[in-house]
Amino acid sequence: MIGYIIRRVLYAVPILIGVCLFTFVLFYLTTSPQDLARRNLSAKNPTPQQIKDWEHTHGYDQPKWKQFVRTTEGLFLFRFGKSDGVGGQRIITRIKQSWLPSFEIASLSFIASLLVNLTAALVIAYFRGTYFDSAATTLCVIMMSITYLLYIIVGQYTLGRLMRITPVGGYLPGWQSLHFIMLPVVVAVVAGFASDTRLYRTFILDEINQDYVRTARAKGISESRVLFIHVLKNAAVPVITNTVSAIPGLFLGSVLLENFFNIPGLGNYLVDAINNQDFAVVRANVFIGALVTIIGFIMTDVGYALADPRVRLE
């Protein structure tokens, strides 16, 4: 297994280089450094000398391949350099400040969603073939048809403004942060509820017709025990695949929720970068996003091996 993990980590390197190349090419196909300098220099009409200086400090005056090697090397060593925006803040300081709120929201909503959705799916599967089942699946389709944005807006309006259970927005560090991330986590869980629950229900129903379930029932084990112990273990494998494929989706949640609820996380940093047309920051975010996703993919395969003794990692 260790050999397998090492091989997967080594395979991640060319993929990350591919991601860097992709963003790099994208960047140079469309913008020239001169435009960028003009956009970001605070002086109204920058002199050619000022533009040259700006290009020099941000390294845009070197040959293209050298720039690519330099930025890629920087990204791999987590030396993200300075932002292209006014002031040229170091990207890594901002990332160090803002990773924690994002991590709190993402991990809490990830775990909470998994628990809630799996339980709901098991309950729906328990009542399979009844009116409750068809009502629940229809409700899932209805909930899937509502945009994430509306969940956020309505969530803030009802829980924050009308019922005053949670703060409307903002963030404080330390234990107090739990108070502030409650609303975003609730919104994330509700918004992601329908599609996952529906999917998990089909995974569970796929298992329910297997021979081992009939055997367990024939042995006289109660239906709920069959469902929650025997079936759940076997349905875990597709569930693991699906939860990991949801990791890139956490970034979307992070971008929308943090910006909307004014939480100083990575997602909010990214929205600032969009508004300032700050490509250096976007590039760093894309790299971190890809890194987290790849780590997630590797962890799934390890998770498989742990959940299913038949899976051998070769």
Place this chain on the structure above:
Amino acid sequence: MYVLKSLLTISNALPVLVAATFIFALTRMKKQPLWAEAFRRIGRNKLAIVSLVVIAIYALIALTDSFAWQDNKDKPPVSLLMRVFAAAHVQRERTYSAPFAHYTTGEPHPHKLKGWHLLGTDGAGFDVLMQTLRGCHTAMIIGGFTSFLITPLALLFGMSAGYYGKLPDDIIQYIFTVVASVPSILLQIALLLVLGPGVINICIALGLTGWVGLCRLVRGETLKHRDREYVRAAKALGASNTRILTRHILPNLLPVVIISITLGFSGLVLSETILSYLGIGVPAGTGSWGNMIDGARLELARDPVIWWNLTSASMALFILVLALNFFGDALRDAIDPRLRSN
């Protein structure tokens, strides 16, 4: 005379062309047993028929908004939808007004409205019903054009990876692993930052991130079909690789591809609202539900609450996406009963 001349533009010809191709494809498909059976099954499903009618109404509204012509040389082209509203004497007001209201809202001294507005007016005084209906056009373009971009890309890459294997497969798998490992929202942001705003650019950004899933699916299906007897028989008869791929394997992939595109369409329509929220969506002035919902953030904090903008845009979006989801599920069940969700 000039009116007729201004009707003959590419932007007017395009929707006609799309509709004609669609109808042509449907009539061709009806002759094949597999699809005839699928259509029959959909016809028996009441929910699917209702959904289809709803989708058709949205498409029709989108069509009326895409035909535009000029009254004379100096005026900008006005679409059929806008002309209908102009004919009904729907005028621009000063600012917000509630549905059915007679006076404006949010002004210290409310003004009398010039006309009557079924869904009220927005901050710039435009009729909300008109703005909502104009959103259909954008939604349909984003869903349709993106699918149009995704399909050939995914088919080309997926089929060649699955059929040829070896080096082409390695290269294509590498490309789609690279694209898939960047969270799609980050990639869309990066693409839209460099491409700039615009409906077509949104389609390109959504297409470049969305083709991966379909490509993976097509590759897997092609792998399954590659070693079947009918492909081996075609090979033994001396058919070329291109002929096998286009005449033998492609028709067998179509059901899966069509199901996947129909189910993906609703996701694309929903993406528009998210991009609008992030400020990289449809430019202002184009009808867009995303921009309307995004604008409602501030309107809900006002007193009195401006709720009609948010409600109409999100209901319009919700009904379309719901119909698409129901129809997609019905289509999947009709084409391939093995894939049934229950």
